[in-house]
Amino acid sequence: MKLTFSLALGGIPIGAMYALQALGIVIVYKTSKVFNFASGAIGLACAYFGSTLHAHGIPSLPAVLLTIVLGVAIGVLMELTVRPVKGALTGTIVTLGWLLVLTGGVGWVYGTQVATNEPVRLLSDKQAFDVGGVLVYSYQQLGLLVIAGALAAGLALFFRLSGLGTATRAVSEAPDAARLLGIQVDRVNLVAWGLGGAVSGLAGVLVAPLLGGLNTTALIILTVQALAAALVGRLSSLPMTFAGGVVLGMLQPVVHRALASFSGLKGTDELTAFIVVLVALLFMRRSGRKDVVSGGLVPVPIRALPTGRLAALSFAGVALGALLLPILLGDRGNLSRYNLTQVAVWGTATLSLVLLVGVVGQVSVCQAVFMGCGAYGTGIALAHGLPFLLAGIAGALLAAAVAALVGLPAIRLEPLELAIATLSLSFTADRFLYSWPPLASDDGKREVVRPGFAGVDPGHVAAGNRAYAWLALGVFIVACFAVASLRRGRTGAALTALRSSEPATAAMGFSVVSVKLRGFAASGFLAGLAGALYAGLVQGASGAPFDFTRSITLLAYAVIIGVGSVPGAFFGGLVLTLTTVDFGATSDVANGQVVSLTTLFTGALLIGVLTLSPDGVAGAVGRLRLRRGPATSPAEVFA
Amino acid sequence: MSAALELRDIGVRFGAFDAVDGVSLTVNAGEVVGLIGPNGAGKTVTFNVVTGLQPATRGRVLLGGTDVTRAPAHARTAMGLARTFQVVQLFAGMTVLENLMVAAHRHTHAGVLVDALRLPGRRRALATAEERGRAVLSFLELPHLADVEVTTLPVGQARLVELARALCLTPSVLLLDEPASGLDPAETADFVALLAHVRATLGCAMLLVEHDMGVVMPLCDHVVVMDFGTVLASGPPLEVREDAKVRAAYLGEEVA
Ligand SMILES: Nc1ncnc2c1ncn2[C@@H]1O[C@H](COP(=O)(O)OP(=O)(O)OP(=O)(O)O)[C@@H](O)[C@H]1O
Numbered sequence: 046m047k048l049t050f051s052l053a054l055g056g057i058p059i060g061a062m063y064a065l066q067a068l069g070i071v072i073v074y075k076t077s078k079v080f081n082f083a084s085g086a087i088g089l090a091c092a093y094f095g096s097t098l099h100a101h102g103i104p105s106l107p108a109v110l111l112t113i114v115l116g117v118a119i120g121v122l123m124e125l126t127v128r129p130v131k132g133a134l135t136g137t138i139v140t141l142g143w144l145l146v147l148t149g150g151v152g153w154v155y156g157t158q159v160a161t162n163e164p165v166r167l168l169s170d171k172q173a174f175d176v177g178g179v180l181v182y183s184y185q186q187l188g189l190l191v192i193a194g195a196l197a198a199g200l201a202l203f204f205r206l207s208g209l210g211t212a213t214r215a216v217s218e219a220p221d222a223a224r225l226l227g228i229q230v231d232r233v234n235l236v237a238w239g240l241g242g243a244v245s246g247l248a249g250v251l252v253a254p255l256l257g258g259l260n261t262t263a264l265i266i267l268t269v270q271a272l273a274a275a276l277v278g279r280l281s282s283l284p285m286t287f288a289g290g291v292v293l294g295m296l297q298p299v300v301h302r303a304l305a306s307f308s309g310l311k312g313t314d315e316l317t318a319f320i321v322v323l324v325a326l327l328f329m330r331r332s333g334r335k336d337v338v339s340g341g342l343v344p345v346p347i348r349a350l351p352t353g354r355l356a357a358l359s360f361a362g363v364a365l366g367a368l369l370l371p372i373l374l375g376d377r378g379n380l381s382r383y384n385l386t387q388v389a390v391w392g393t394a395t396l397s398l399v400l401l402v403g404v405v406g407q408v409s410v411c412q413a414v415f416m417g418c419g420a421y422g423t424g425i426a427l428a429h430g431l432p433f434l435l436a437g438i439a440g441a442l443l444a445a446a447v448a449a450l451v452g453l454p455a456i457r458l459e460p461l462e463l464a465i466a467t468l469s470l471s472f473t474a475d476r477f478l479y480s481w482p483p484l485a486s487d488d489g490k491r492e493v494v495r496p497g498f499a500g501v502d503p504g505h506v507a508a509g510n511r512a513y514a515w516l517a518l519g520v521f522i523v524a525c526f527a528v529a530s531l532r533r534g535r536t537g538a539a540l541t542a543l544r545s546s547e548p549a550t551a552a553m554g555f556s557v558v559s560v561k562l563r564g565f566a567a568s569g570f571l572a573g574l575a576g577a578l579y580a581g582l583v584q585g586a587s588g589a590p591f592d593f594t595r596s597i598t599l600l601a602y603a604v605i606i607g608v609g610s611v612p613g614a615f616f617g618g619l620v621l622t623l624t625t626v627d628f629g630a631t632s633d634v635a636n637g638q639v640v641s642l643t644t645l646f647t648g649a650l651l652i653g654v655l656t657l658s659p660d661g662v663a664g665a666v667g668r669l670r671l672r673r674g675p676a677t678s679p680a681e682v683f684a
Numbered sequence: 685m686s687a688a689l690e691l692r693d694i695g696v697r698f699g700a701f702d703a704v705d706g707v708s709l710t711v712n713a714g715e716v717v718g719l720i721g722p723n724g725a726g727k728t729v730t731f732n733v734v735t736g737l738q739p740a741t742r743g744r745v746l747l748g749g750t751d752v753t754r755a756p757a758h759a760r761t762a763m764g765l766a767r768t769f770q771v772v773q774l775f776a777g778m779t780v781l782e783n784l785m786v787a788a789h790r791h792t793h794a795g796v797l798v799d800a801l802r803l804p805g806r807r808r809a810l811a812t813a814e815e816r817g818r819a820v821l822s823f824l825e826l827p828h829l830a831d832v833e834v835t836t837l838p839v840g841q842a843r844l845v846e847l848a849r850a851l852c853l854t855p856s857v858l859l860l861d862e863p864a865s866g867l868d869p870a871e872t873a874d875f876v877a878l879l880a881h882v883r884a885t886l887g888c889a890m891l892l893v894e895h896d897m898g899v900v901m902p903l904c905d906h907v908v909v910m911d912f913g914t915v916l917a918s919g920p921p922l923e924v925r926e927d928a929k930v931r932a933a934y935l936g937e938e939v940a
């Protein structure tokens with residue numbers, strides 16, 4: 046009991062840091078209704094910046110103050126890119142682009158390995174006091190707690206007194222009316238984003254020493270804790286948000302201890318935060334949903350997805366690509382076959398998103414997690430003696446089951462809320478799922494040996510075999526046909542109807558729950574297949590290829606290319622393959638820099654495309670060619 | 685013989701407000717019942733309770749004698765219930781025929797696998813649905829609209845298409861929520877004739893919410909008047925029309 050108490054108290058300072066990070070999110074959300082998923086990444090950038098300043102001889106305090114300036118600058122820049130975008134969900138996806146830009150940028154400048162740089166410290170970590178062994182704080186912990194508490198109180202007061210609070214509410218509830226009342230909407234938004242950026246940045250700078258150094262992944266994954274705290278504060282109350290962060294901080298060490306008896310369990314902190322996120326989302330739902338039927342609410346028109354000839358087109362695309370790729374990617378030998386297989390893998394993965402976003406009308410930021418389930422599932426099935434093909438299908442079925450599980454809350458959640466839940470799942474998978482003993486082994490890996498490759502050194506698996514490349518391509522082509530057929534069949538009709546009017550679809554005799562779940566499961570199955578194929582290609586399942594960056598990148602390219610398009614999946618596969626090519630980088634460091642640059646580029650592309658052409662490249666091309674109608678734009682899907 | 689549709693003491697409460705408060709009514713097989721009342725009387729909420737889109741706070745709904753109070757909306761549709769909406773709820777982005785096919789799929793069976801892998805059942809399901817959709821379109825003399833995208837339809841035609849879509853479900857009880865609102869007098873007259881035709885040919889029971897007495901009077905066998913969530917009066921159309929309470933509460937301004 047005493048120990049539990051002491052553990053909980055010990056978690057307060059880091060909880061206060063979660064709270065600070067969450068405040069950054071809430072301040073932005075209150076005004077713009079956009080969820081700043083890049084909050085952790087802003088903290089990351091500021092933490093590195095502060096450390097650099099300090100290393101160049103600038104004392105701690107001025108260094109920290111300068112990082113706040115950087116936070117403001119990033120926040121303001123983000124506002125400028127979110128402003129032209131319509132709809133909170135699309136705006137939120139722009140912030141995912143910023144997450145990539147900031148992560149990639151930091152990785153490029155500093156290298157992606159855990160940095161040797163010391164974070165800038167305001168206070169020493171010498172022990173400040175010790176109350177009977179129950180409450181032991183260092184000066185640093187104590188100081189951070191005081192700073193965070195003071196900041197939260199100050200912000201709450203500022204919002205109440207400055208009139209910004211009222212203006213903020215006016216802007217978020219009715220921007221047009223606010224404009225008419227003479228409130229400068231753009232300026233209010235700018236102030237909120239600047240303030241939010243500053244708080245997020247400061248949170249990153251302050252928390253870095255508590256995380257034991259500058260750790261890129263740790264700093265970004267902090268977002269899941271911040272999301273949890275922000276949701277506990279119902280995205281509006283600053284004091285409740287602060288309390289939420291502190292309580293989460295207290296809960297985590299207790300949960301960790303309770304689960305410590307299960308050996309090999311890692312990432313319980315993220316698991317705790319994820320569960321808080323889910324519970325908060327489900328409880329936060331307004332009692333009684335908006336009744337579309339009695340109110341004069343006009344359903345948002347969603348344009349028909351372009352159908353017909355798509356399967357044929359994608360076939361032609363694949364054939365063309367198969368011819369071009371060896372030329373594009375070097376010699377006609379093993380390397381091109383390896384890359385061709387990758388195109389099929391990532392193409393299938395993109396296709397799973399085309400199905401989910403374009404047909405089901407839901408957004409998932411955890412598609413790579415489904416891939417991971419497919420990969421690990423294949424490994425497990427192989428270990429049970431199933432032949433490779435059946436094992437792959439078993440893996441995909443596991444992914445489908447997980448996807449249906451994720452889809453379950455989606456029945457009650459708005460697309461934006463589902464984005465929050467799935468992103469949280471991605472972070473949690475990195476820390477928890479991919480080292481969960483039933484799924485992975487000790488080192489987070491699982492063996493996957495494809496036929497005829499027993500005993501081949503994993504280092505040489507790039508020497509892909511022809512049969513496997515054809516298998517992967519075959520799966521991809523069948524998947525293309527399957528998605529196109531599904532869309533035009535009975536289930537597709539129900540899914541399309543569902544996006545237009547849930548009450549009317551139910552009145553036509555379709556169970557809304559079951560239709561949505563089937564959509565999720567089908568999408569998860571495809572992603573799982575892609576994961577299984579990937580595992581076979583690289584001779585093993587592990588978490589790294591399916592981390593949160595991959596989930597975001599998958600969604601990014603699905604959006605960039607246009608979510609409504611089946612042939613787009615082929616180009617998605619092509620581009621995603623290109624993003625994994627190391628361009629002959631010779632050292633790990635150089636390779637890391639290429640990866641970082643690619644991430645940066647992907648993020649910038651996502652921001653650019655959403656700002657300039659909300660329906661992606663396919664939409665832009667469609668408009669140029671003045672076809673029957675534009676492909677479904679994310680803006681419409683998300684509306 | 686049990687009634688096609690029966691409501692027993694239905695109540696719906698939103699917070700502290702009783703939108704529907706103790707409504708009972710019966711629609712016998714083949715009968716057309718009018719449900720009228722001023723704006724906000726609770727007619728649409730009653731419809732939502734019957735179709736399962738809005739849970740009732742109290743009371744029971746019986747469909748052909750079976751208690752469906754706890755059944756979800758889609759299960760009630762499977763038992764022969766169909767409706768149209770006050771605010772037209774056609775599926776945007778689809779053609780008229782595609783809209784009708786969604787409903788007609790009530791009569792088909794094809795799961796995700798059958799659809800995705802083009803297994804034998806798929807073609808049959810699509811053919812059945814299309815055939816049904818086209819049949820209903822020609823029954824309502826609308827075959828020329830089959831390939832029109834629904835968002836481009838004028839209100840009058842959109843309401844007809846919603847009726848057609850409901851008929852694709854082969855209903856035994858049809859609920860129509862202000863089907864003639866937004867129609868001009870000529871269209872309304874055609875619509876009344878059409879409903880009479882539907883009734884004569886298909887013989888399904890109907891519950892009809894309508895403000896236009898020119899629609900209610902000639903069509904209905906029986907009229908129920910609602911006000912403030914309760915039943916004010918019920919009876920044959922002419923009798924209800926003369927009822928003093930009704931005239932005061934509702935018809936007062938309209939008939940005079
Ligand atoms: N989901 C809801 N939450 C709260 N109140 C509601 C809800 N749905 C309907 N109401 C209220 O219930 C009352 C009855 O509404 P209803 O739509 O049934 O009226 P109606 O008789 O159909 O009127 P009209 O002729 O205007 O269509 C109205 O006051 C309405 O505001």
Ligand SMILES: [Mg+2]
Nearest residue numbers: 727728729770
């Ligand atoms: Mg109504």
